[in-house]
Amino acid sequence: MPVVHVVNRGLKYKVARGATILKAAQNSEADWHWLCGGQALCGTCAVLVVEGALAQPSALEQYFIEGWGYHPAFRLACQAKVLGDVSVIACSDVGHDQQAALGLLTEAQSRKRHGRAAR
């Protein structure tokens, strides 16, 4: 069973292959923002992918990410299907500030490059 690691929370959730990142959080009763109910309308569930195996974005998710000018590493947790272990940053924890989230991504990637475990 794949594991979703939320790096900036230091939490890991197991999820069935093919389920979404949001489903993994909900199954673990994690505090997660998802205002539109998982309809790819609000972006409150957004994550940045540090590494891992996710299905390609659907046309709807791609439209949202490109339409709002998000960095390509952004995914919608309500749409992104987990195919294997994945590490992400929950953007709600930095108030959905894209630059702050990208700073966390850079930090996590640097830790990985230098062989230090993510939090």
Ligand code: FES
């Ligand atoms: S919950 Fe609204 S876009 Fe994911």
